[in-house]
Amino acid sequence: MSITVTNITKTFGAQKALNQISFSVKKGEIVGFLGPNGAGKSTMMRILTTYYKADEGEAKVNGHDVLTSARAVQKSIGYLPEHNPLYLEMFVKEYLEYNASVYKVSKSRISEVIEQTGLTPEANKKIGQLSKGYRQRVGLATALLHDPEVLILDEPTTGLDPNQLIEIRKLIREIGKEKTILLSTHIMKEVEAVCDRVIIINKGELVADKPLEELRETEEQIIEVEFDYRVEEVLLNQLPHVSKVKNTGGFIYEISFNTSKDMRPEVFDFAHDNQLKTLQLSRKNKNLESLFAELTS
Numbered sequence: 001m002s003i004t005v006t007n008i009t010k011t012f013g014a015q016k017a018l019n020q021i022s023f024s025v026k027k028g029e030i031v032g033f034l035g036p037n038g039a040g041k042s043t044m045m046r047i048l049t050t051y052y053k054a055d056e057g058e059a060k061v062n063g064h065d066v067l068t069s070a071r072a073v074q075k076s077i078g079y080l081p082e083h084n085p086l087y088l089e090m091f092v093k094e095y096l097e098y099n100a101s102v103y104k105v106s107k108s109r110i111s112e113v114i115e116q117t118g119l120t121p122e123a124n125k126k127i128g129q130l131s132k133g134y135r136q137r138v139g140l141a142t143a144l145l146h147d148p149e150v151l152i153l154d155e156p157t158t159g160l161d162p163n164q165l166i167e168i169r170k171l172i173r174e175i176g177k178e179k180t181i182l183l184s185t186h187i188m189k190e191v192e193a194v195c196d197r198v199i200i201i202n203k204g205e206l207v208a209d210k211p212l213e214e215l216r217e218t219e220e221q222i223i224e225v226e227f228d229y230r231v232e233e234v235l236l237n238q239l240p241h242v243s244k245v246k247n248t249g250g251f252i253y254e255i256s257f258n259t260s261k262d263m264r265p266e267v268f269d270f271a272h273d274n275q276l277k278t279l280q281l282s283r284k285n286k287n288l289e290s291l292f293a294e295l296t297s
């Protein structure tokens with residue numbers, strides 16, 4: 001395992017930012033760490049990168065304990081913090097050389113990461129002159145300098161325009177062929193585009209840990225229907241394959257079914273048989289977005 005987290009708890013004053021969190025990340029996996037604002041994502045990442053100490057529990061990176069072997073953990077990890085701190089007055093190459101000297105990294109490695117992160121045309125520019133997307137590349141290049149096995153990326157695409165977003169995601173996928181990556185984000189599309197697995201946390205609690213493949217293959221579908229009058233939920237629960245019925249306001253219902261068969265005609269017939277009018281009817285497959293909404297609302 002590249003990362004193992006066991007029952008980690010972290011409290012700030014009276015607030016529990018993380019409560020008994022456990023998960024692991026296998027070598028070579030790209031795992032999305034998803035959660036609403038304040039869920040505890042950055043706190044978990046700071047514990048893994050040895051910036052914060054947990055109150056309870058154990059965390060290991062490449063088998064090294066974050067508390068007792070902090071140096072070995074730092075050597076194994078490349079970290080791109082949420083607010084990527086860069087010296088805007090420095091030239092790209094100069095900045096990487098400066099960081100390389102801290103890590104005692106060879107000159108040839110600097111050229112390697114410049115090429116790998118697509119920075120070659122910008123290498124002689126000042127960081128302050130770069131677009132946000134290229135500044136993120138500088139952050140990624142810095143995180144990669146000492147050739148760590150594990151990368152921890154805290155919201156790496158925040159504030160990027162749609163083109164830069166695609167480019168950076170492509171780059172992360174490329175890097176992910178060789179490294180283990182834990183990547184935090186608010187963006188579900190990002191997880192779907194880049195990750196093998198998703199971990200969702202909400203208010204410091206782990207609420208889901210699922211392979212993306214499982215979500216893609218799910219047979220669950222949700223039908224949103226609006227009738228012209230109130231319906232008892234017990235009646236809707238009698239429809240075949242129903243797993244859940246939820247009134248989302250007014251006479252609108254969200255009905256979940258466990259089947260790949262299109263259930264819209266059944267719902268339509270149900271309305272007709274019960275002298276109801278169907279004002280609107282739509283079907284969506286259960287995806288990461290609906291799972292996230294269900295688990296964090």
Ligand SMILES: Nc1ncnc2c1ncn2[C@@H]1O[C@H](COP(=O)(O)OP(=O)(O)OP(=O)(O)O)[C@@H](O)[C@H]1O
Pocket residue numbers: 012015017035036037038039040041042043044082
């Ligand atoms: N150094 C700190 N001192 C006090 N409270 C903190 C500190 N760091 C984090 N917190 C609190 O812990 C909770 C979790 O914060 P964290 O930054 O880990 O969330 P997050 O999931 O990364 O959020 P976001 O998506 O907004 O970046 C928040 O309520 C935050 O205010």
